[in-house]
Amino acid sequence: MAEQEIRFNVPSLEGRETEYVAEAMRSGHSSSGGSFSSRAGDVIREEIGGAGVLLTTSCTSALELSAMVLDLQPGDTVIVPSFTFVTTALAFVRQGARVLFCDVEPETLAADPAHVAELMDDSVRAVVLVHYAGIAGDVSGLMDVLASRPEVALVEDVAHGPFGRWKDHPLGSLGRLSTFSFHETKNIVCGEGGALVVNDAADLERAWVLYEKGTNRRAFMEGQVDKYSWRDIGSSFGLSDTLAAHLLGQLEVRETIQAKRRHVHERYVDLLAEPCADLGVQLPVVPAASDPAYHLFHLLLPDAATRNRVMAEMRAQGVQATFHYVPLHDSEGGRRFAARPTECPVTTDVSSRLLRLPFHNNLTDAEAERVAEALLGALRR
Ligand SMILES: Cc1ncc(COP(=O)(O)O)c(C=O)c1O
Numbered sequence: 151m152a153e154q155e156i157r158f159n160v161p162s163l164e165g166r167e168t169e170y171v172a173e174a175m176r177s178g179h180s181s182s183g184g185s186f187s188s189r190a191g192d193v194i195r196e197e198i199g200g201a202g203v204l205l206t207t208s209c210t211s212a213l214e215l216s217a218m219v220l221d222l223q224p225g226d227t228v229i230v231p232s233f234t235f236v237t238t239a240l241a242f243v244r245q246g247a248r249v250l251f252c253d254v255e256p257e258t259l260a261a262d263p264a265h266v267a268e269l270m271d272d273s274v275r276a277v278v279l280v281h282y283a284g285i286a287g288d289v290s291g292l293m294d295v296l297a298s299r300p301e302v303a304l305v306e307d308v309a310h311g312p313f314g315r316w317k318d319h320p321l322g323s324l325g326r327l328s329t330f331s332f333h334e335t336k337n338i339v340c341g342e343g344g345a346l347v348v349n350d351a352a353d354l355e356r357a358w359v360l361y362e363k364g365t366n367r368r369a370f371m372e373g374q375v376d377k378y379s380w381r382d383i384g385s386s387f388g389l390s391d392t393l394a395a396h397l398l399g400q401l402e403v404r405e406t407i408q409a410k411r412r413h414v415h416e417r418y419v420d421l422l423a424e425p426c427a428d429l430g431v432q433l434p435v436v437p438a439a440s441d442p443a444y445h446l447f448h449l450l451l452p453d454a455a456t457r458n459r460v461m462a463e464m465r466a467q468g469v470q471a472t473f474h475y476v477p478l479h480d481s482e483g484g485r486r487f488a489a490r491p492t493e494c495p496v497t498t499d500v501s502s503r504l505l506r507l508p509f510h511n512n513l514t515d516a517e518a519e520r521v522a523e524a525l526l527g528a529l530r531r
Pocket residue numbers: 208209210211234235237238280307309310330331332333343344
């Protein structure tokens with residue numbers, strides 16, 4: 151009998167998700183701002199801190215909301231790593247800004263502070279920090295660059311990093327604004343969802359207006375005003391309470407989820423560290439100051455041809471290995487929306503050699519062994 155395929159990602163129910171979703175559907179309040187939204191927001195706030203948590207329909211929409219909060223204008227630029235998902239950059243472009251793509255460091259694949267410093271000029275209004283794989287990179291180096299530029303906002307894209315830490319700080323608490331993803335491919339899921347964590351209290355009132363379709367409805371709901379009306383730009387960012395119920399079911403068992411993911415990560419390290427060192431393959435590098443969120447498990451193979459061959463051979467054996475990201479600075483959209491061309495050689499190099507192994511909450515030890523066997527067998531051929 152053919153062996154079962156080992157899928158790259160398998161979203162799972164881990165707690166009371168279905169019970170809560172049914173409750174939300176029966177409650178008569180399934181739009182945004184219901185009781186599940188407020189309970190899910192409270193859990194995030196307990197963990198991350200901040201002045202407020204706004205649940206959104208995705209991390210992309212939370213990034214768009216952050217671009218609105220920053221009031222970006224044509225002529226403004228935002229520094230974004232080239233090695234990230236499209237919408238980390240696109241959200242700011244939509245608001246009229248241009249992007250300056252920075253390179254990443256070869257070990258952590260996080261923004262390279264020296265390149266950020268080089269790109270910095272008076273047009274820069276924000277720097278976006280992505281915690282790739284849920285691992286914080288050289289945050290101190292980036293903070294040093296930003297120390298002399300207090301007018302430049304730090305935005306954290308925490309799509310990979312919920313409940314990871316840098317030193318004593320939860321990821322998501324470092325920036326003026328930070329954005330989370332609860333897409334089905336992430337650690338904590340609700341199908342599609344996200345959150346904006348507003349860390350500076352001065353941003354909160356306006357963030358709620360932008361979130362509530364440009365109105366002061368939030369102040370009305372809290373009894374601060376007796377009617378609400380149109381005040382500003384904005385859009386419809388709110389997560390349905392039905393999805394917030396799904397999210398709360400996951401958030402309540404966040405420690406179990408993170409522990410399961412940590413176990414899978416450690417299993418892969420046990421199986422692969424030694425043979426990969428001999429084969430010239432780099433495992434995820436976790437700096438001492440970083441307590442990872444265990445979002446994904448990535449390897450850097452010796453070259454692009456080996457990566458492509460190994461990935462194809464693994465897939466032929468039913469192991470869904472994959473890769474990402476196509477460098478943004480070199481993409482059609484990236485070239486079109488960059489303020490000026492920049493060089494990101496590390497991004498170009500790592501994106502051609504990176505391989506992601508199947509990784510999800512309930513990947514069994516036996517599956518991890520099969521993945522390792524398929525990988526090492528292909529590498530040795
Ligand atoms: C780093 C990063 N930022 C943002 C996003 C967008 O997240 P969402 O699908 O919730 O919009 C992703 C999605 O994969 C991501 O990897």
